[in-house]
Amino acid sequence: MRKLVVPGDVITEEKVKLGPNVYVEGGKVIAKVVGLAEVENGVAKVIPLEGRYIPKEGDPVIGIIVDVKIPGYDVDLNSAYYGFLPNEELKEEGTYGDVVVATIKRVDAVRNALLEKATILRGGDLITINPKKIPRVIGKKRSMLNLLQNLTGVTIMVGANGRIWLYGKNIDVAKEAIFMIEQEAHTTGLTDKVTKFIEEELGHEKA
Secondary structure, three states, X not given: OOEEEOOOOEEEXXXXXXXXXXXXXXXXXXXXXXXXXXXXXXXXXXXXXXXXXXXXXXXXXXXXXXXXXXXXXXXXXOEOOEEXXXXXXXXXXXXXXXXXXXXXXXXXXXXXXXXXXEEEOOOXXXXXXXXXXXXXXXXXXXXXXXXXXXXXXXXXXXXXXXXXXXEOOOHHHHHHHHHHHHHOOOOOOHHHHHHHHHHHHHHHHHO
């Protein structure tokens, strides 16, 4: 069973092997970071929460199927928490490694997410950025996202969990523009910088 811990919290006093983000003091296994602690197969570890996505009801997310079960699919959401996608919420049969876009229907007491309205995304490229920078990639009233798509001609789907799926001819340029937004999200005049970058890159390609 996973539990939320902060630095200094005792995870267990049992004799276990040490995994990531823990240490031993006075015979006790202690957390180094804020995250979810668990002891599994004799190993104590903490999965850090900093920079990771925390599921929220109604969020659009892009996930990767990591396990296929009789009632549905376990989905990696770029989070310390799990996502589960029931069979009836996916339009076609999925398999391990498929990329899906879905909506979070409900989040339970331990932050595991139930997914709905899912579609498999075929082809294209998948990138991951800091989930906290996703609002900047989208922009007010989708202004930045519309700019990226209009200038590059690339279809872009954005998940609140930091995953972005791209499909089209100028994917590499669109990726670099998105990474620029992630790195310079705090700066002013970013729209102009992104516009100039894309126009110069595509101009060079056409030359």
